Amino acid sequence: MSLVSILTLGFLLGIKHSLEPDHVIAVATTAGNTKKLSRSTLTGVYWGIGHTSTLFLIGVLFIWMKGETLSMTLEFGVGIMLVMLGARSLFKARPDIKNEKDRFRPYLVSALIGFVHGLAGSAAMVILTMSTVTGIGEGSIYIIIFGTGTIIGMLCFTTILGIPFALNGKDIVLNRIFIKMAGAISFAFGLYYIYKLGVTEGLFALWAS
Numbered sequence: 001m002s003l004v005s006i007l008t009l010g011f012l013l014g015i016k017h018s019l020e021p022d023h024v025i026a027v028a029t030t031a032g033n034t035k036k037l038s039r040s041t042l043t044g045v046y047w048g049i050g051h052t053s054t055l056f057l058i059g060v061l062f063i064w065m066k067g068e069t070l071s072m073t074l075e076f077g078v079g080i081m082l083v084m085l086g087a088r089s090l091f092k093a094r095p096d097i098k099n100e101k102d103r104f105r106p107y108l109v110s111a112l113i114g115f116v117h118g119l120a121g122s123a124a125m126v127i128l129t130m131s132t133v134t135g136i137g138e139g140s141i142y143i144i145i146f147g148t149g150t151i152i153g154m155l156c157f158t159t160i161l162g163i164p165f166a167l168n169g170k171d172i173v174l175n176r177i178f179i180k181m182a183g184a185i186s187f188a189f190g191l192y193y194i195y196k197l198g199v200t201e202g203l204f205a206l207w208a209s
Contacts, residue, residue: 003138007145014149018048022078023117024157025189028182029085030110031158031165040162043110044154050111052147054118056140072203074119079197081116082190089183114154 017023031043165175198204 007142010142010146011149014146014151015153016149017146018051018150018153019157021189022082022120022193023047023154025182025186026078026082026085026113026117027110027154027158028161029089029179029186030106030113031161037159037162037166039106040165041155041159043106044156044158045151046107046111047114047117047154047158048147048151050114051118051150052114052143053111054115055143055147072197072201072206076194076197076203078117078120079190079193081113082186082193084190085113086183086185086187086190089179090187114150 027043027047031040165178
C-alpha cells in the first residue's frame with residue numbers, strides 16, 4: 001500500500017472508531033449539559049483532542065506490548081467510566097450554566113473521556129496499522145490523520161446530538177429528561193461492558209491466574 005492509501009485508511013478508521021457505541025454514549029452524557037449547539041459540537045472536538053493525545057503518548061507502547069490482559073483491563077476501565085458518567089447524569093442533571101467557569105467544564109470532561117477511551121484496546125488495535133508505515137515521521141502522520149478522523153466523526157455526532165437540546169433550550173424539564181435518558185443508557189451499557197469483559201471474555205479469570 002502507498003503512504004497516501006494508508007493515511008486515507010487511517011482517516012476513515014478514525015471516523016468509524018469515533019462512532020463506536022461506548023464513545024457516543026459517553027460523550028452524550030456531556031454534550032447534553034449545554035443549551036447551545038456550538039458548545040455541544042465543541043465537546044466532540046475536545047473528545048477527539050483527548051483521544052488523539054493518548055494515541056501519541058502510548059501508541060508506540062501498545063505496538064511493543066501486545067499483552068491481552070493489559071488491553072482488556074483498560075477496556076474494563078472504560079466500562080467503569082460509563083457507569084460513573086451515567087450515574088452522574090442520572091443524579092446530577094443540571095443543564096443550566098451558572099458561571100463562566102462552568103462553561104468550560106463540559107469540554108474538559110469530554111477531553112478526559114477521550115483520553116480514557118484512547119487507552120482502550122480497540123484504539124490500540126487500530127494503531128497497529130502503523131506497522132505498515134516506516135519511520136517515526138510516517139507513524140506520527142498516521143496518528144494525526146487517524147486523530148483528525150476521530151475529531152470529525154465525533155464533531156458530526158455531537159452536532160446532531162446537540163440539536164434537540166438547543167431547540168428545547170428553554171425547556172429545563174425536557175432537557176433534564178434527555179440528560180437522564182443519556183445517563184440511563186450510559187449506566188446500563190457500562191454494566192453490560194463490564195460483564196462482557198469480566199465474565200464473558202474472561203478478564204476476571206485472567207486477573208485471578
